[in-house]
Amino acid sequence: MKNSLRIARFFGIDIELHLTFLVLLVFFLSVMGIKGILLVAGVFICVTTHELSHSLAARYFGMRVRKITLLPIGGIASVSGYPRTPRAEMLISFAGPLSNILIMAVFYFPLYFYLGADKFFSTLNIIRGSSEIAGIKDLIMYVYWLNMVIAVFNLMPAFPMDGGRILRAWLSYRCGREKATKIAVRTGHIFALCFAYLGIVYGHIFLLIIAVFVYTSATGEEESVSVEEYLVRFRVGDVISRKAVCLSPEMTLSDLYGQVLSSDQEIYPVLSEGGFKGIFMKDDIFKSYRGDKAAIKVRDIMTCDPMTVKAEDRLDTARKLMIETKSGALTVLNEGSVTGIVTMNDIMRAYLMAKELGEGKGL
Ligand SMILES: [Zn+2]
Secondary structure (H helix, E strand, O other): OOOEEEEEEEOOEEEEEEHHHHHHHHHHHHHHOHHHHHHHHHHHHHHHHHHHHHHHHHHHOOOEEEEEEEEOOEEEEEEEOOOOOHHHHHHHHHHHHHHHHHHHHHHHHHHHHHHHHHHHHHHHHHHHOOOOOOOHHHHHHHHHHHHHHHHHHHHOOOOOOHHHHHHHHHHHHHHOHHHHHHHHHHHHHHHHHHHHHHHHHOOOHHHHHHHHHHHHHHHHHHHHHHHHHHHOOOEHHHHOEOOOOOEOOOOEHHHHHHHHHHOOOOEEEEEEOOEEEEEEEOOHHHHOOOOOOOOOEHHHHOEEOOOEEOOOOEHHHHHHHHHHHOOOEEEEEEOOEEEEEEEHHHHHHHHHHHHHHOOOOOO
């Protein structure tokens, strides 16, 4: 089941709302009424701007950005690949908080003169929790100052938050990416424990969720960097299976039932008149096993326009793409025609081999 809803598209990037975000919307609507909806919409704009800035900076440095998913604890941009240089990582990480600082700079004087100094600064009491949002002016100012909270919070060196990534990039200049990641991950863990402590002491559930998120994703990132370090010398072309079985969109499920079930090929490129049309995944066959197998055709259930890679792409980029799209294999294309497929097993075999031989170290 798809657990997010596409609601907008900016610069070719889909903006999706995770279903838990809708729960947040219902919660604020029930507690604050229409003000609650406006508040969530304001937060939505600030967080989307933040993530979109990261995404556009990532795209500037040659990375692929597919979508931004908004969760109650913030946004997540689905980016393929990783920054090739510490400078790129630093600028991509800084772009998000910078956009919130820019929003504040642009609206500072208009709001200051429109609402007056008292209103302008009194809203800080709402952020501190000592007063409540009374009217629409309070609401505007609340969203305005929220940009400061977003910028400052994200700039804390709690890896993998923005500040932590900036720290890693800065350390990478001195001691290499792997060691820098280790230090940044330890710092992230310390911050996560502090967040958890403060969350428990002050009964702040939001801080507890952030603590768990920072701790687990910092650990995950450390493992991932270790794999990347070994894969860095490989290209997709080094490991692809060139004997991939391809299907025609007109084949029916009964034509290929036995063939697909007995094979260990996970995805099947679908070709028509020599051109690549999409992929048929092994699991697709289970989705439609109740239907009439003689009537259902490959074209009815294949995935059109899937993510693909080229033989000259880096293997670690292909691995990231697979994790992000939750697929175990990708089609390798060369100017529109299929060269073969690359699977997660192929990648892990290359990783284990390189690790065994001690190759691939030292970016
Ligand atoms: Zn950010």
